Amino acid sequence: MRLFHNTLSSNGRRVLMVAEQLGLPLDIIHVDLMSESERARLHEINPNGKLPVLDDDGFLLWESxxxxxxxxxxxxGQQLYPQQARARADVNRWLFWGSQHFAETVSVLSFENLWKGMIGMGEPDPALVARAEGGLRQLGAVLDAHLAQRDWLVGDALSLADIGVVSPMMYLEQARLPLGDFPNLMRWFxxxxxxxxxxxxEAG
Incomplete structure (x- = not known):
């Protein structure tokens, strides 16, 4: 199997973490997102033009x-994604929450506080930063409360839920994510x- 990936992508990293835990070898195809020609080729395998993309013997799958x-x-025999309906639904709940809410809010701060300056788009927008910080604190409070009496998001062991939600926190310091005041969340992280x-x- 081949994975089209860029080491800066937290979405790609969550896939790598799963493959690592499952012992599945992946042939990593690095995609330079600063290259116009490579972005064009990416659109050929994912019409959204985003990473990661898995190629399993011609079966192309996008969305991390x-x-x-x-x-x-x-x-x-894998243990990351339970078979029982309610346990699987619980994992899915956190995967969707992580993608739709947590990661989306983190992405605003990552762009404003990290990527914007790196690609020459100027200084962070204070209004956008303030709004995203407020939203992330609310989401952080949800995670912190959920983790108050547990070590993992679902059940008593690592699952796809943990991997899916934690991946955008790889930019905790660089994107200045306001999550340090949530002790249960930080203990989990x-x-x-x-x-x-x-x-x-981790990116080499």
Whole structure:
């Protein structure tokens, strides 16, 4: 299987973390998003022009959470994505929440505080930053409360839920994410950062 990826992508990283945990080898195809020709080729395999994209013997799959679920579904005996309906629905709940709310809000701060200056688009927009910080604090409070009496988002072990939600926090410091005042959330994040799947997928 091939994964079209860029090491700056937190969405791609969550796929790598799953593959690492499952012991699935992936042939990584680096896509230079600053290259017009490579962006054009990316559009040929994903009409949205975004990463990551999985190529499994001609089956092209985009959307990182769908890729994560697929990798689990083709791995017998895996423990990341439960088979029981309610447990799986609970994992899906956090995957969708992470994608639709948490990661989207983080992406605003990542762009304003990190990428905007790097690509020459000027200074952060104070109004956008303030709005996103307020939204992220609300989301952080949801996570913090949920994690008050538990080590993992779902059940008593690592699951796709944890991997899906944690990935955008790779830019905690650089994007100045206002999450440091949530002790349960940060305890969970520190636990995940100690795992080999986090350490082994850090950008070199």
């Amino acid at each position: 959470c769908a890729i994560m679920q697929y990798l689990c579904d083709i791995t017998p 520190d636990r995940l950062r100690q795992l080999d799947i986090w350490k082994n997928t």
